[in-house]
Amino acid sequence: MKYAAPRGTKDILPDEAPLWQAIERACRETFGLFNYREIRTPVFESTEVFSRSIGDSTDIVSKEMYTFADRKGRSLTLRPEATASVVRAALENNLLSTDNLLKVYYLGPMFRYERPQAGRQRQFHQAGVEAFGSADPSLDAETVQLSVKLFENLGLKELAVDLNSVGCPECQPVFREALKKYFAAHLAELCDDCRQRFAANPLRLLDCKEARCQKYIEQAPAMIDHLDPECQAHFAKVRGWLDGLKVKYRVNDRLVRGLDYYTRTVFEVVSKQLGAQNAVCGGGRYDNLVKQFGGKSVPAIGFAVGLERLAEIMGKSKVKSQKSKVDLFIAVLGEQAKKVAFDLMSQARDLGLSADTDFLGRSLSAQLKAADRLGAGYVYIIGDDELAKRSAALKNMKTAEQKEVPFAELFTQFAGECGKGCSCEE
RNA sequence: GUGGGUGUAGCUCAACUGGUUAGAGCACCAGAUUGUGGAUCUGGGGGUUGGGAGUUCAAGUCUCCUCACUCACCCCA
Incomplete structure (x- = not known):
């Protein structure tokens, strides 16, 4: 075999496409119920759109981006996530204001140069929502509820919502110092990765999976105990609204998200049915990102769902x-x-019936076999005799009954045969 | 980027410690049925054993390299 799809990419074949269509339909419908409207942005952007928003020190920016120079030497990057693109688009097209809410959703491929594994590819698909213009905790709760509603609509169970607050630019640094102070005393006992984290991103120390680090993590200070009064109040209200909505969740004070722009509320939806990469949905509030992009200070919140997962x-x-x-x-x-047959098929398709015929010159027996495999409802059999009398046998493939139907009356008969008009798709 | 596992027909898997022409089931195609599907029977097409190099009289089997897949780490959806 000479060609293969690039590493970390996959073909979605005709057999699985219906599943994808069902998922996409459910996303659009559910987002629509919450009054989100679709936005479509380019799959690539100027590299700075991502590097400046996601954070230079994050893995996504430092080692996972598909970055290339175009023919004029501009540095472009295939989007590793959509939030930054949406913020750019919203600002560029003047969609944002401090006194109006903008709710948009997106759906499409994202690209990250990572080592593929279960639930992780280099080209993958996300659906997500972003709401701009309100810092109200009720919006946080509605957003979490929306993600839960989406999974319910897809008929999924065994999912859990993890909720946490990562504070704001005022209180997070204080907590960061508290963490460093705590872990500094145990640095020698921690794993290599954790010593890295200690220097690069102390928050990440909290979700290490190494057994030897666990006992220190258990004793470590928690962000929710270090929130400033405003963030604390916000978190309490989010929980209040969620309880009011009867959305089940658990507070996970070890939940840390990898993108720099998150503030206050962060959440994840995890499934027990997945491998190590068990988050199907992740999101949170990002109240400072728009301002960081050079816009006004517009608070926002959103999440993304991993469609492969x-x-x-x-x-x-x-x-x-x-x-x-x-x-x-x-x-x-x-x-x-x-x-x-070609003439009849044209008529059938004009009536909204799907129709097909033989293109391989096969025997009648083989054609019936083929029709059977296609799940054909009816087969109309045309040979020389039929051409002479302009009438042929219409066979019901379920009951095996067949009856003589003139060419000219095929579709009136057909409508009667299959009942309700001609909508046999169901 | 790091570590483990696996690559044999379209799919799932065989092939004793290296030994003749790499097999089976399913799927596919054809025939039995010269014009009637699903069941059955008979026959048939299919493979550079992922690729390359090496060891050997002899390699699907052993060694090395490479590619891919896979699982995990880092990190994330």
């Missing part, structure tokens, strides 16, 4: 979408019969 769970949960079926297959014997 969703598809993975749905495959396991046997939430299967039905196979596509062809309503009418026309079996033909000879060139003349095929001409008639």
Whole structure:
């Protein structure tokens, strides 16, 4: 084999496409219920759009971006996530203001240069929402509720919502120092990775999986105990609203998110049915990002859902979408019969019926076999005799019954046969 | 970027400590049925054993390199 899809990419084949369509449909519908409207941004942007927003020190920016120079030497990057693009687009098109709310959603491929593993690819798909213009805790709660609602609409269970607050630019640095102070005393006992984290990003110390680090992590200070009064009040209100909405969640004071722009509320939805990469949805508030981009100070919140991970769970949960079926297959014997078939198929398709015929010159027996495999509802059999009398047998593939129907009356008969008009798609 | 596992037909897997022409099931195609699908029977097409180099009289099997897949770490959806 000479060609293969690039490492970390996948073909979505006809058999699995219906599952993807179902997922995308559910996303659009659910987002719509919460009054989000779609926004489509380019899959690549100026590199600075990402490096300046996601954070230069994050792994995404420092080692995972697909960055290239175009023919004029401009540095462009395939989007590793969509929030930065959406902020750029909203600012560029004057969609943001401090006294109006903007709710937008997106759906599409993202790109990160990582080592592939279960639930992780180099090209993957996310659906997400972003709401701009309100710092109100009720919006945080609605956003979490929306993610939960989406999974409910997809029929998924065994999911859990983790919630935390990472504070704001005032209180987070204080907590960071407290953490460093605490871990400094145990530095020698920690794993290599944690010693790295200590220097680069102390918050990450909290979600180390190494057993030897666990006992120190358990005793470590928690962000929620170090929130300033405003952040603390905000977090309490978010929880209040969530309780009011009867959304189940657990406070996870070890939840840390990897993007620099998050403030206050962060959350994740995790599934037990996935491997190590078990987050199907992650998000949070980012009240300073718009300002950082050079806009006004517009608070915002959003989340992203990993569609491959969703598809993975749905495959396991046997939430299967039905196979596509062809309503009418026309079996033909000879060139003349095929001409008639082509004419009839045109009519069928004008009526909204899916139709197909033989293109391989197969025997009648083989054509019926093919029709059977296509899940054809009916087969219309045209040979020389039929051409002469301009009438042929219409066979019901379920009951195996067949009856003589003139060419001219095929579709009136057909409508009667399959019942309700001609909508046999169901 | 780091570590482990795996690469044999479209798919799932065989092939004793290296030994003749690499097999089976499923799937596919054809015929039995010269014009009637699902079942059955018969036959058939399919492979550079991921690729390359090496050891050997002899390599699917052993060694090295490489590529891919996979799982985990880092990190993230």
